[in-house]
Amino acid sequence: MTTSIKQLPDNEQVLSGNGACGGCPSALALRIVGKALGPNAIMLLTPSCAVASMGMTPRLAYNWPCINICFATAGSSASGITQAVEILKEKGRLQGELPTVFNWVGDGGTYDIGFQALSAAAERNDNIIHFCYNNEAYSNTGVQRSGATPRGSYTTTTPTGKRQPKKNMALLMLEHNIPYVATATVAYPGDLYDKVVKAKNIYGMKYIEILAPCYLGWQFDMAETVQLSRMAVQSGAWLLWEAENGKISFNNPSSLIINGKKDAAPVDEYVMKQGRFNRLLKGPDAAQRIAEIQGDVDRQIAFMRERAKITI
Ligand SMILES: Cc1ncc(C[n+]2csc(CCOP(=O)(O)OP(=O)(O)O)c2C)c(N)n1
């Protein structure tokens, strides 16, 4: 059974006074992740909102040893750290349980510029957790398009709406034959928490991607982060799933949609709640462009169902 929000432990690894926007999904998600990882961990970050929010030593907002690394190097840097930790243990210079080595990286640093190093770390099955908090754009630099930006979305580099669908990055990571892959989002904290606890106890490469609705890039009211996150799942625009040793299973409520027990909500309501789709919705071809977005969602649901071999 999924852990309820009331059962989450009290420990806080994200401290008050950090520099994130109100309602920031990265800070929210990291708080839950911190409860699952506990204090014995080493955090690596690539340039992103999470770095801009963390403050300066000795008043860091994240209560772990934190290493800021180059944009493209999350995979290789974490590999180096995890191997150094194992060698220290072997030489008797590190006692007790090994710290969890984890990356906290945006979609730009995961889908795009960091993909090569991440792919190599996955192929080597290095003992790390790579978290991608996916706000579907390069938010920290003013919202540019990434490989995670959905079709139709306005960004400063797609002023008339992105014309291409997003990648299925979690599935790409699964195809590296790594022991654990999961997707999550902030509206389902118990689901995220359980997945992190599971990942922490598996040796090798783990990839967890967290959909992170960002009010700045998506253009909604700051207080509505969790609502947008929930609507993404209910419309099927974001599917909650995990794969242990390659076997995919879906988590509620996505499992109900995938198993045909519940219809996904039409994507319109979710799309219309976000200013980033405004221009598209006002144009003469609005109906066609919403149909394209719905088509992307329907295709992903059908594809993931087939990939997991679920027939309805
Ligand atoms: C090599 C390199 N190119 C560009 C930048 C500028 N830069 C800093 S943060 C950032 C955006 C990061 O996007 P993402 O990884 O999605 O994180 P987010 O800002 O959305 O939190 C960019 C382009 C940089 N620091 N290094």
Ligand code: SF4
């Ligand atoms: S711009 Fe978005 S991701 Fe960045 S700190 Fe603000 S809410 Fe968080």
Ligand SMILES: [Mg+2]
């Ligand atoms: Mg981003």
